[in-house]
Amino acid sequence: MYDPKSGKAEDFINHEEILATLDYAAQNKHNAALIDEILSKARRRKGLNHRDAAVLLDCDIPEKNTEIFSLAEQIKNDFYGNRIVLFAPLYLSNYCVNGCVYCPYHAKNKHIARKKMTQEEIAREVIALQDMGHKRLAIEAGEDPVNNPIEYILESIKTIYGIKHKNGAIRRVNVNIAATTVENYRKLHEAGIGTYILFQETYNKENYENLHPTGPKHNYAYHTEAMDRAMQGGIDDVGLGVLYGLSTYRYEFAGLLMHAEHLEAVFGVGPHTISVPRICPADDIDPKAFSNAINDDIFAKLVACIRIAVPYTGMIVSTRESQKSRERVLHLGISQISGGSRTSVGGYAEPELPEENSAQFDISDTRSLDEVVRWLMQLGYTPSFCTACYREGRTGDRFMALCKNMQIHNCCLPNALMTLQEYLEDYASEETKKVGAALIAKEVGQIPNEKVRRICKEHLELIKNNQRDFRF
Ligand code: SF4
Numbered sequence: 001m002y003d004p005k006s007g008k009a010e011d012f013i014n015h016e017e018i019l020a021t022l023d024y025a026a027q028n029k030h031n032a033a034l035i036d037e038i039l040s041k042a043r044r045r046k047g048l049n050h051r052d053a054a055v056l057l058d059c060d061i062p063e064k065n066t067e068i069f070s071l072a073e074q075i076k077n078d079f080y081g082n083r084i085v086l087f088a089p090l091y092l093s094n095y096c097v098n099g100c101v102y103c104p105y106h107a108k109n110k111h112i113a114r115k116k117m118t119q120e121e122i123a124r125e126v127i128a129l130q131d132m133g134h135k136r137l138a139i140e141a142g143e144d145p146v147n148n149p150i151e152y153i154l155e156s157i158k159t160i161y162g163i164k165h166k167n168g169a170i171r172r173v174n175v176n177i178a179a180t181t182v183e184n185y186r187k188l189h190e191a192g193i194g195t196y197i198l199f200q201e202t203y204n205k206e207n208y209e210n211l212h213p214t215g216p217k218h219n220y221a222y223h224t225e226a227m228d229r230a231m232q233g234g235i236d237d238v239g240l241g242v243l244y245g246l247s248t249y250r251y252e253f254a255g256l257l258m259h260a261e262h263l264e265a266v267f268g269v270g271p272h273t274i275s276v277p278r279i280c281p282a283d284d285i286d287p288k289a290f291s292n293a294i295n296d297d298i299f300a301k302l303v304a305c306i307r308i309a310v311p312y313t314g315m316i317v318s319t320r321e322s323q324k325s326r327e328r329v330l331h332l333g334i335s336q337i338s339g340g341s342r343t344s345v346g347g348y349a350e351p352e353l354p355e356e357n358s359a360q361f362d363i364s365d366t367r368s369l370d371e372v373v374r375w376l377m378q379l380g381y382t383p384s385f386c387t388a389c390y391r392e393g394r395t396g397d398r399f400m401a402l403c404k405n406m407q408i409h410n411c412c413l414p415n416a417l418m419t420l421q422e423y424l425e426d427y428a429s430e431e432t433k434k435v436g437a438a439l440i441a442k443e444v445g446q447i448p449n450e451k452v453r454r455i456c457k458e459h460l461e462l463i464k465n466n467q468r469d470f471r472f
Protein backbone atom coordinates (compact mmCIF):
# COMPACT_ATOMS: atom_id res chain seq x y z
CA MET A 1 0.00 0.00 0.00
CA TYR A 2 1.32 3.46 -0.87
CA ASP A 3 2.23 5.28 2.32
CA PRO A 4 4.71 8.19 2.25
CA LYS A 5 5.07 8.00 6.05
CA SER A 6 6.04 4.34 6.12
CA GLY A 7 9.68 3.43 6.70
CA LYS A 8 9.43 0.53 4.23
CA ALA A 9 10.80 1.10 0.74
CA GLU A 10 7.98 -0.75 -0.97
CA ASP A 11 5.39 1.48 0.73
CA PHE A 12 6.92 4.89 0.07
CA ILE A 13 8.23 3.96 -3.40
CA ASN A 14 5.13 2.00 -4.20
CA HIS A 15 5.20 0.31 -7.63
CA GLU A 16 1.40 0.38 -8.09
CA GLU A 17 1.26 4.07 -7.18
CA ILE A 18 3.97 4.80 -9.78
CA LEU A 19 2.09 2.85 -12.45
CA ALA A 20 -1.15 4.67 -11.55
CA THR A 21 0.73 7.99 -11.74
CA LEU A 22 2.13 7.20 -15.18
CA ASP A 23 -1.33 6.17 -16.35
CA TYR A 24 -2.85 9.39 -14.97
CA ALA A 25 -0.14 11.44 -16.70
CA ALA A 26 -0.63 9.66 -20.04
CA GLN A 27 -4.39 10.20 -19.89
CA ASN A 28 -4.00 13.89 -19.10
CA LYS A 29 -1.06 14.91 -21.24
CA HIS A 30 -3.38 16.80 -23.65
CA ASN A 31 -5.69 18.06 -20.90
CA ALA A 32 -5.07 21.81 -21.21
CA ALA A 33 -7.48 22.74 -18.40
CA LEU A 34 -5.79 20.41 -15.91
CA ILE A 35 -2.32 21.52 -17.03
CA ASP A 36 -3.33 25.17 -16.48
CA GLU A 37 -4.56 24.28 -13.01
CA ILE A 38 -1.29 22.51 -12.18
CA LEU A 39 0.74 25.44 -13.53
CA SER A 40 -1.14 27.91 -11.36
CA LYS A 41 -0.50 25.69 -8.35
CA ALA A 42 3.19 25.61 -9.32
CA ARG A 43 3.30 29.41 -9.60
CA ARG A 44 2.72 29.58 -5.83
CA ARG A 45 6.32 28.30 -5.52
CA LYS A 46 5.41 25.58 -3.02
CA GLY A 47 6.20 22.65 -5.29
CA LEU A 48 4.02 19.93 -6.75
CA ASN A 49 3.22 16.35 -5.81
CA HIS A 50 4.42 13.50 -7.99
CA ARG A 51 1.08 13.07 -9.79
CA ASP A 52 0.78 16.70 -10.87
CA ALA A 53 4.45 16.90 -11.78
CA ALA A 54 4.16 13.71 -13.89
CA VAL A 55 1.40 15.36 -15.95
CA LEU A 56 3.70 18.31 -16.70
CA LEU A 57 6.51 15.95 -17.67
CA ASP A 58 4.23 14.12 -20.11
CA CYS A 59 2.49 17.22 -21.44
CA ASP A 60 2.81 17.44 -25.21
CA ILE A 61 0.98 20.69 -25.92
CA PRO A 62 3.72 22.98 -27.36
CA GLU A 63 2.43 26.26 -25.84
CA LYS A 64 2.04 24.65 -22.41
CA ASN A 65 5.57 23.28 -22.67
CA THR A 66 6.80 26.81 -23.36
CA GLU A 67 5.04 27.89 -20.14
CA ILE A 68 6.61 24.99 -18.23
CA PHE A 69 10.12 25.97 -19.33
CA SER A 70 9.58 29.64 -18.59
CA LEU A 71 8.14 28.87 -15.13
CA ALA A 72 11.16 26.66 -14.33
CA GLU A 73 13.41 29.55 -15.32
CA GLN A 74 11.48 32.00 -13.13
CA ILE A 75 11.61 29.66 -10.13
CA LYS A 76 15.33 29.13 -10.62
CA ASN A 77 15.74 32.90 -10.67
CA ASP A 78 13.55 33.51 -7.60
CA PHE A 79 15.36 30.98 -5.42
CA TYR A 80 18.88 30.86 -6.81
CA GLY A 81 19.27 34.03 -8.85
CA ASN A 82 22.09 33.75 -11.37
CA ARG A 83 24.42 31.94 -8.95
CA ILE A 84 26.03 28.58 -9.64
CA VAL A 85 27.96 26.86 -6.85
CA LEU A 86 31.09 24.96 -7.88
CA PHE A 87 32.50 21.73 -6.51
CA ALA A 88 34.79 18.85 -7.49
CA PRO A 89 34.54 15.11 -6.95
CA LEU A 90 37.45 13.37 -5.24
CA TYR A 91 37.75 9.62 -5.84
CA LEU A 92 39.42 7.95 -2.87
CA SER A 93 39.29 4.33 -3.94
CA ASN A 94 37.78 2.31 -6.76
CA TYR A 95 37.81 -1.04 -4.99
CA CYS A 96 34.26 -2.32 -5.03
CA VAL A 97 32.56 -5.62 -4.22
CA ASN A 98 29.33 -4.83 -6.07
CA GLY A 99 28.31 -5.96 -9.51
CA CYS A 100 26.54 -2.83 -10.87
CA VAL A 101 26.39 -3.54 -14.60
CA TYR A 102 26.57 0.15 -15.63
CA CYS A 103 29.73 1.03 -13.65
CA PRO A 104 33.32 0.14 -14.61
CA TYR A 105 34.22 -0.28 -10.92
CA HIS A 106 32.08 -3.42 -10.74
CA ALA A 107 33.95 -6.25 -9.04
CA LYS A 108 34.33 -8.43 -12.13
CA ASN A 109 35.97 -5.76 -14.31
CA LYS A 110 39.57 -6.93 -14.51
CA HIS A 111 40.88 -4.36 -16.98
CA ILE A 112 40.77 -1.24 -14.87
CA ALA A 113 43.55 -0.36 -12.44
CA ARG A 114 42.39 -0.70 -8.83
CA LYS A 115 43.68 2.08 -6.61
CA LYS A 116 43.15 3.24 -3.07
CA MET A 117 44.84 6.43 -1.96
CA THR A 118 46.93 6.61 1.18
CA GLN A 119 46.43 9.62 3.47
CA GLU A 120 49.60 11.17 1.97
CA GLU A 121 48.20 10.76 -1.52
CA ILE A 122 44.90 12.28 -0.41
CA ALA A 123 46.79 15.26 1.02
CA ARG A 124 48.52 15.73 -2.36
CA GLU A 125 45.18 15.61 -4.15
CA VAL A 126 43.67 18.14 -1.76
CA ILE A 127 46.57 20.52 -2.28
CA ALA A 128 46.11 20.18 -6.05
CA LEU A 129 42.38 20.89 -5.64
CA GLN A 130 43.05 23.87 -3.37
CA ASP A 131 45.52 25.20 -5.93
CA MET A 132 42.76 25.08 -8.53
CA GLY A 133 40.55 27.12 -6.18
CA HIS A 134 38.08 24.51 -4.96
CA LYS A 135 36.47 24.89 -1.53
CA ARG A 136 33.82 22.16 -1.74
CA LEU A 137 34.42 18.49 -2.48
CA ALA A 138 32.32 15.40 -2.93
CA ILE A 139 34.30 12.33 -1.92
CA GLU A 140 33.55 9.06 -3.66
CA ALA A 141 34.56 5.48 -2.89
CA GLY A 142 33.39 2.05 -4.01
CA GLU A 143 31.79 -0.29 -1.49
CA ASP A 144 34.39 -2.60 -0.02
CA PRO A 145 34.33 -3.38 3.70
CA VAL A 146 37.96 -4.59 3.64
CA ASN A 147 39.59 -1.89 1.49
CA ASN A 148 37.27 1.06 2.19
CA PRO A 149 35.87 0.57 5.72
CA ILE A 150 34.17 3.49 7.46
CA GLU A 151 37.37 4.17 9.44
CA TYR A 152 39.20 4.84 6.16
CA ILE A 153 36.50 7.26 5.03
CA LEU A 154 36.54 9.07 8.41
CA GLU A 155 40.31 9.34 8.42
CA SER A 156 40.23 10.70 4.87
CA ILE A 157 37.67 13.38 5.84
CA LYS A 158 39.92 14.42 8.72
CA THR A 159 42.89 14.65 6.37
CA ILE A 160 40.94 16.74 3.87
CA TYR A 161 39.68 19.25 6.45
CA GLY A 162 43.16 19.42 7.98
CA ILE A 163 45.06 20.62 4.88
CA LYS A 164 45.64 24.38 4.81
CA HIS A 165 47.81 25.22 1.83
CA LYS A 166 48.52 28.90 1.07
CA ASN A 167 45.10 30.61 1.18
CA GLY A 168 43.35 27.34 0.35
CA ALA A 169 40.95 25.29 2.45
CA ILE A 170 38.30 22.69 1.79
CA ARG A 171 35.37 24.05 3.73
CA ARG A 172 32.74 21.45 2.98
CA VAL A 173 33.15 17.72 2.31
CA ASN A 174 30.10 16.01 0.87
CA VAL A 175 30.18 12.23 0.94
CA ASN A 176 29.02 9.75 -1.66
CA ILE A 177 29.54 6.26 -0.26
CA ALA A 178 27.45 3.10 -0.19
CA ALA A 179 24.36 2.68 1.96
CA THR A 180 25.38 1.94 5.53
CA THR A 181 24.14 1.66 9.12
CA VAL A 182 22.68 4.37 11.38
CA GLU A 183 25.78 4.04 13.53
CA ASN A 184 28.09 4.73 10.58
CA TYR A 185 25.96 7.66 9.46
CA ARG A 186 26.27 9.07 12.96
CA LYS A 187 30.07 8.80 12.67
CA LEU A 188 29.97 10.65 9.33
CA HIS A 189 27.80 13.34 10.89
CA GLU A 190 30.24 13.71 13.78
CA ALA A 191 33.11 14.00 11.28
CA GLY A 192 31.44 17.17 9.97
CA ILE A 193 30.31 16.11 6.53
CA GLY A 194 28.13 18.37 4.42
CA THR A 195 25.61 16.47 2.33
CA TYR A 196 25.36 12.68 2.26
CA ILE A 197 24.74 11.74 -1.36
CA LEU A 198 23.50 8.38 -2.50
CA PHE A 199 22.05 7.78 -5.93
CA GLN A 200 19.17 5.41 -6.06
CA GLU A 201 20.30 4.48 -9.61
CA THR A 202 16.76 3.23 -10.40
CA TYR A 203 13.56 3.17 -8.38
CA ASN A 204 12.21 0.22 -10.37
CA LYS A 205 12.79 -2.73 -8.03
CA GLU A 206 12.85 -5.42 -10.69
CA ASN A 207 15.32 -3.50 -12.86
CA TYR A 208 17.30 -2.56 -9.76
CA GLU A 209 17.79 -6.19 -8.83
CA ASN A 210 18.81 -7.15 -12.37
CA LEU A 211 21.25 -4.24 -12.66
CA HIS A 212 22.82 -5.09 -9.28
CA PRO A 213 23.11 -8.85 -9.58
CA THR A 214 25.76 -9.34 -6.89
CA GLY A 215 27.08 -7.70 -3.74
CA PRO A 216 25.36 -5.95 -0.83
CA LYS A 217 23.91 -3.30 -3.15
CA HIS A 218 21.60 -5.99 -4.57
CA ASN A 219 19.32 -5.39 -1.56
CA TYR A 220 16.79 -2.84 -2.90
CA ALA A 221 15.12 -2.11 0.44
CA TYR A 222 18.41 -1.52 2.28
CA HIS A 223 19.56 0.87 -0.43
CA THR A 224 16.25 2.70 -0.77
CA GLU A 225 15.86 3.16 2.99
CA ALA A 226 19.43 4.50 3.38
CA MET A 227 18.38 8.16 3.57
CA ASP A 228 16.07 7.35 6.47
CA ARG A 229 18.98 5.81 8.34
CA ALA A 230 21.22 8.76 7.43
CA MET A 231 18.68 11.16 8.90
CA GLN A 232 18.26 8.98 11.99
CA GLY A 233 22.05 9.20 12.33
CA GLY A 234 21.84 13.02 12.48
CA ILE A 235 22.65 13.92 8.86
CA ASP A 236 20.01 16.39 7.77
CA ASP A 237 21.27 17.28 4.31
CA VAL A 238 20.85 14.36 1.95
CA GLY A 239 21.28 14.27 -1.83
CA LEU A 240 19.15 12.10 -4.12
CA GLY A 241 19.59 11.14 -7.76
CA VAL A 242 18.88 8.46 -10.31
CA LEU A 243 21.02 7.39 -13.22
CA TYR A 244 18.80 8.23 -16.17
CA GLY A 245 18.91 5.47 -18.73
CA LEU A 246 18.52 2.48 -16.41
CA SER A 247 14.69 2.46 -16.40
CA THR A 248 12.15 4.69 -18.13
CA TYR A 249 12.63 8.33 -17.19
CA ARG A 250 8.92 8.70 -16.34
CA TYR A 251 9.14 5.92 -13.77
CA GLU A 252 12.31 7.41 -12.25
CA PHE A 253 10.83 10.89 -12.10
CA ALA A 254 7.75 9.70 -10.19
CA GLY A 255 9.90 7.56 -7.86
CA LEU A 256 12.31 10.42 -7.18
CA LEU A 257 9.52 12.82 -6.22
CA MET A 258 7.89 10.16 -4.03
CA HIS A 259 11.21 9.73 -2.26
CA ALA A 260 11.36 13.49 -1.65
CA GLU A 261 7.76 13.47 -0.38
CA HIS A 262 8.60 10.60 1.95
CA LEU A 263 11.54 12.45 3.53
CA GLU A 264 9.40 15.56 3.96
CA ALA A 265 6.55 13.51 5.49
CA VAL A 266 8.75 11.64 7.96
CA PHE A 267 11.55 14.10 8.79
CA GLY A 268 9.92 17.43 7.89
CA VAL A 269 12.66 18.23 5.39
CA GLY A 270 13.08 17.11 1.81
CA PRO A 271 16.33 16.37 -0.02
CA HIS A 272 18.99 19.08 0.04
CA THR A 273 20.04 18.31 -3.53
CA ILE A 274 18.99 16.24 -6.52
CA SER A 275 21.57 15.20 -9.11
CA VAL A 276 20.64 14.42 -12.69
CA PRO A 277 23.29 12.08 -14.12
CA ARG A 278 22.70 10.25 -17.40
CA ILE A 279 24.36 7.02 -18.35
CA CYS A 280 27.56 7.82 -20.26
CA PRO A 281 30.50 5.95 -21.83
CA ALA A 282 33.15 4.33 -19.63
CA ASP A 283 35.47 1.32 -19.67
CA ASP A 284 33.33 -1.78 -20.26
CA ILE A 285 30.17 0.35 -20.53
CA ASP A 286 28.40 1.23 -23.77
CA PRO A 287 25.44 3.58 -23.26
CA LYS A 288 23.84 2.13 -26.40
CA ALA A 289 23.30 -1.08 -24.45
CA PHE A 290 20.78 0.83 -22.30
CA SER A 291 17.59 1.24 -24.29
CA ASN A 292 16.15 3.76 -21.82
CA ALA A 293 18.93 6.33 -22.43
CA ILE A 294 17.40 9.81 -22.79
CA ASN A 295 18.05 12.51 -25.38
CA ASP A 296 18.84 16.18 -24.73
CA ASP A 297 15.24 17.35 -25.14
CA ILE A 298 13.93 14.95 -22.51
CA PHE A 299 16.87 15.82 -20.27
CA ALA A 300 15.94 19.51 -20.42
CA LYS A 301 12.28 18.74 -19.71
CA LEU A 302 13.27 16.61 -16.70
CA VAL A 303 15.40 19.40 -15.27
CA ALA A 304 12.58 21.92 -15.74
CA CYS A 305 9.95 19.66 -14.14
CA ILE A 306 12.16 18.79 -11.15
CA ARG A 307 12.83 22.52 -10.66
CA ILE A 308 9.09 23.22 -10.59
CA ALA A 309 8.22 20.24 -8.36
CA VAL A 310 10.86 20.87 -5.64
CA PRO A 311 11.82 24.56 -5.77
CA TYR A 312 13.85 24.47 -2.52
CA THR A 313 16.08 21.60 -3.55
CA GLY A 314 19.46 22.37 -5.14
CA MET A 315 20.08 20.66 -8.48
CA ILE A 316 23.45 19.32 -9.60
CA VAL A 317 24.85 18.56 -13.03
CA SER A 318 28.32 17.05 -13.39
CA THR A 319 31.02 16.95 -16.05
CA ARG A 320 29.37 13.80 -17.43
CA GLU A 321 27.49 16.39 -19.45
CA SER A 322 29.15 18.33 -22.25
CA GLN A 323 29.59 22.10 -22.18
CA LYS A 324 26.72 22.37 -24.67
CA SER A 325 24.29 20.27 -22.70
CA ARG A 326 25.20 21.99 -19.41
CA GLU A 327 24.64 25.33 -21.07
CA ARG A 328 21.19 24.23 -22.17
CA VAL A 329 19.95 23.26 -18.69
CA LEU A 330 21.72 25.73 -16.37
CA HIS A 331 19.01 28.38 -16.60
CA LEU A 332 16.22 25.80 -16.17
CA GLY A 333 17.09 25.04 -12.59
CA ILE A 334 20.66 23.93 -11.97
CA SER A 335 22.26 25.45 -8.87
CA GLN A 336 25.53 23.47 -8.62
CA ILE A 337 28.02 22.11 -11.11
CA SER A 338 31.37 20.38 -10.92
CA GLY A 339 34.33 21.93 -12.69
CA GLY A 340 37.83 20.81 -13.66
CA SER A 341 36.88 17.28 -12.49
CA ARG A 342 38.94 14.10 -12.62
CA THR A 343 37.05 10.86 -12.16
CA SER A 344 40.15 8.72 -11.68
CA VAL A 345 41.67 7.86 -8.31
CA GLY A 346 44.50 10.33 -7.68
CA GLY A 347 43.93 12.19 -10.95
CA TYR A 348 44.37 15.76 -9.69
CA ALA A 349 47.95 15.65 -8.47
CA GLU A 350 49.14 13.48 -11.34
CA PRO A 351 47.02 13.05 -14.47
CA GLU A 352 46.68 9.35 -15.30
CA LEU A 353 48.65 7.56 -17.99
CA PRO A 354 46.34 5.99 -20.60
CA GLU A 355 47.22 2.43 -19.48
CA GLU A 356 46.29 3.18 -15.86
CA ASN A 357 42.59 3.68 -16.54
CA SER A 358 41.00 4.01 -13.08
CA ALA A 359 38.21 6.45 -14.00
CA GLN A 360 34.55 5.87 -13.21
CA PHE A 361 33.27 7.55 -16.36
CA ASP A 362 34.51 9.54 -19.33
CA ILE A 363 34.29 13.27 -18.74
CA SER A 364 32.47 15.24 -21.44
CA ASP A 365 33.34 18.68 -20.13
CA THR A 366 37.13 18.62 -19.84
CA ARG A 367 37.77 22.34 -19.30
CA SER A 368 39.81 23.65 -16.38
CA LEU A 369 38.08 25.27 -13.39
CA ASP A 370 39.34 28.69 -14.56
CA GLU A 371 37.73 28.14 -17.97
CA VAL A 372 34.47 27.00 -16.37
CA VAL A 373 34.40 30.02 -14.05
CA ARG A 374 35.02 32.42 -16.93
CA TRP A 375 32.46 30.67 -19.15
CA LEU A 376 29.81 30.95 -16.42
CA MET A 377 30.47 34.66 -16.00
CA GLN A 378 30.40 35.25 -19.75
CA LEU A 379 26.98 33.58 -19.83
CA GLY A 380 25.79 35.98 -17.11
CA TYR A 381 26.06 33.60 -14.12
CA THR A 382 27.83 34.31 -10.84
CA PRO A 383 30.13 31.42 -9.91
CA SER A 384 30.11 30.78 -6.17
CA PHE A 385 32.45 28.87 -3.86
CA CYS A 386 30.16 29.45 -0.89
CA THR A 387 29.90 26.91 1.93
CA ALA A 388 28.39 29.28 4.50
CA CYS A 389 25.12 27.56 5.44
CA TYR A 390 26.72 24.37 6.57
CA ARG A 391 29.41 26.24 8.52
CA GLU A 392 26.81 28.49 10.18
CA GLY A 393 24.73 25.45 11.15
CA ARG A 394 22.02 26.28 8.62
CA THR A 395 21.33 22.69 7.61
CA GLY A 396 18.17 20.62 7.24
CA ASP A 397 14.99 22.46 8.27
CA ARG A 398 16.95 25.62 9.29
CA PHE A 399 18.27 25.88 5.74
CA MET A 400 14.83 25.18 4.27
CA ALA A 401 13.21 27.86 6.48
CA LEU A 402 15.68 30.44 5.19
CA CYS A 403 15.05 29.32 1.65
CA LYS A 404 11.26 29.32 1.99
CA ASN A 405 11.32 32.88 3.43
CA MET A 406 13.39 33.97 0.42
CA GLN A 407 15.96 35.39 2.86
CA ILE A 408 18.53 33.30 1.06
CA HIS A 409 19.16 36.23 -1.32
CA ASN A 410 20.74 38.25 1.46
CA CYS A 411 23.11 35.35 2.15
CA CYS A 412 23.79 33.63 -1.15
CA LEU A 413 24.58 36.65 -3.28
CA PRO A 414 27.08 38.38 -0.93
CA ASN A 415 28.64 35.00 -0.11
CA ALA A 416 28.94 34.21 -3.80
CA LEU A 417 30.62 37.55 -4.50
CA MET A 418 33.04 37.29 -1.58
CA THR A 419 34.08 33.72 -2.42
CA LEU A 420 34.41 34.66 -6.09
CA GLN A 421 36.62 37.58 -5.06
CA GLU A 422 38.80 35.13 -3.12
CA TYR A 423 39.00 32.92 -6.19
CA LEU A 424 39.98 35.84 -8.42
CA GLU A 425 42.67 36.99 -5.99
CA ASP A 426 44.23 33.58 -5.44
CA TYR A 427 43.72 31.39 -8.50
CA ALA A 428 42.25 33.08 -11.58
CA SER A 429 44.01 33.83 -14.86
CA GLU A 430 44.34 37.49 -15.87
CA GLU A 431 41.51 37.17 -18.35
CA THR A 432 39.15 35.63 -15.78
CA LYS A 433 40.12 38.30 -13.24
CA LYS A 434 39.04 41.03 -15.65
CA VAL A 435 35.66 39.45 -16.36
CA GLY A 436 35.18 38.74 -12.64
CA ALA A 437 35.97 42.27 -11.46
CA ALA A 438 33.33 43.71 -13.81
CA LEU A 439 30.78 41.13 -12.69
CA ILE A 440 31.33 41.75 -8.97
CA ALA A 441 31.09 45.52 -9.44
CA LYS A 442 27.73 45.03 -11.15
CA GLU A 443 26.29 42.34 -8.88
CA VAL A 444 27.14 43.91 -5.54
CA GLY A 445 24.49 46.55 -6.20
CA GLN A 446 21.85 43.82 -6.49
CA ILE A 447 22.10 42.75 -2.82
CA PRO A 448 18.62 43.58 -1.49
CA ASN A 449 19.46 44.54 2.11
CA GLU A 450 21.35 47.83 2.42
CA LYS A 451 23.32 46.88 5.52
CA VAL A 452 24.37 43.53 4.01
CA ARG A 453 25.39 45.35 0.82
CA ARG A 454 27.58 47.77 2.76
CA ILE A 455 29.26 45.02 4.81
CA CYS A 456 29.80 42.96 1.67
CA LYS A 457 31.57 45.90 -0.02
CA GLU A 458 33.83 46.31 3.02
CA HIS A 459 34.66 42.61 3.01
CA LEU A 460 35.44 42.65 -0.70
CA GLU A 461 38.06 45.31 0.00
CA LEU A 462 39.50 43.29 2.89
CA ILE A 463 39.76 40.23 0.64
CA LYS A 464 41.82 42.30 -1.81
CA ASN A 465 44.09 42.95 1.20
CA ASN A 466 44.54 39.22 1.72
CA GLN A 467 41.95 38.58 4.44
CA ARG A 468 39.83 35.48 3.88
CA ASP A 469 36.74 33.54 4.85
CA PHE A 470 33.99 36.11 5.41
CA ARG A 471 30.42 34.88 5.33
CA PHE A 472 26.82 35.74 6.08
S1 SF4 B 1 28.20 2.20 -8.84
FE1 SF4 B 1 29.23 2.27 -6.88
S2 SF4 B 1 28.70 0.36 -5.90
FE2 SF4 B 1 28.32 0.08 -8.09
S3 SF4 B 1 30.19 -0.81 -8.93
FE3 SF4 B 1 30.30 1.43 -9.15
S4 SF4 B 1 31.43 2.09 -7.34
FE4 SF4 B 1 30.66 0.03 -6.92
Ligand code: SF4
Pocket: 085, 384, 386, 387, 388, 389, 390, 408, 411, 412, 413, 415
Ligand atom coordinates in the same frame (compact mmCIF):
# COMPACT_ATOMS: atom_id res chain seq x y z
S1 SF4 C 1 24.50 30.91 1.56
FE1 SF4 C 1 23.94 28.75 1.90
S2 SF4 C 1 22.44 28.25 0.30
FE2 SF4 C 1 23.49 30.13 -0.31
S3 SF4 C 1 25.16 29.37 -1.62
FE3 SF4 C 1 25.98 29.61 0.45
S4 SF4 C 1 25.79 27.56 1.34
FE4 SF4 C 1 24.44 27.61 -0.45
